[in-house]
Amino acid sequence: MVTATRSKRKSKKKFDKNAVYKVFTDTLIADMERCIETGDIPSWKKSWTASSSNPIAVTGRNTTREYRGFNVFWLSLFGAISGYSDPRWITVKKVKELGGEIKQEELGKTTPVAFYKKLRRKPDPNKEYTDEELENLGDFWLLRYYRVYNVEQCENLEIGELDVSEPRNDMNPIQEAEAIVRGMPNKPEIRHGGGMAVYMPSIDRVTVPEIKTFDSMEEYYSTLFHELGHSTAHESRLDREGIRKFSHFGDDLYSKEELVAEFTASILSNTTGMTQTIENSKAYLLHWIKVLKNDPKLLVRGATQAHKAASYILGGE
16 A cells, blocks of 8 residues: 655645636626726627638747637637737747847736646545555646737737738628538527527527518627527537526526627637627626626636537537
């Protein structure tokens, strides 16, 4: 038998498992509160004309990589809010390596980027283990973050020109939105009529009002994307608990599922080039501020699930 012994060390402050999640949540809440104060509603539309639809990390003088998962939503949102026309983001270390510097007026105005670090589980110091048990303790993933600047916040960077080649099709945003709906794999039944938009998981059906009742085609497709986002939770697709364990409107699972659907609609609208804004309502923003404050992990997890939902709708991944 092997006993895990407790090493002598100074007492540490208790680790807050929500601390990293709060970095992202508090950043968004602060921006939403600013919106309430100023009346400026942030656009969710992709603000750049680069050939890449995703935000990009600068990794070298002529090398980049696209962000994935939560960071696609996150950096797209803050790039749009800030009005950046360049989708590239860079760390301070990389700025220095590439001969650049942060503009004086931009110093400190960074955006956090999420990543997961793989860690080994530590044995319980009060428990005895066999060698095999110690070997099988396993690993786990812990959320971490680093900070980046948009390249427009920098100067004198020695990097290549942004690829602004034309998209591979010439469809307008509405045509692109319709193509997304038609191309969704294993899609639910879609019906039009009535006075409300709803997804009914028991019969796997999306119902939205007639197109003519919407103020614009953008609003129609944004609403349809929202309900299709809900539909990805069905057991035949991504099997998300927000639908599987739904009990009543207003409960915690419902709030989480609504956020996933909202973010899914935003990602899909962004993909088409349509303009979508957070609903112009102080009560709406205050509601989500309250929800996010009550659950610091909701933003990161909800946006991550939304990226999976949008990816499914776009190709069934």
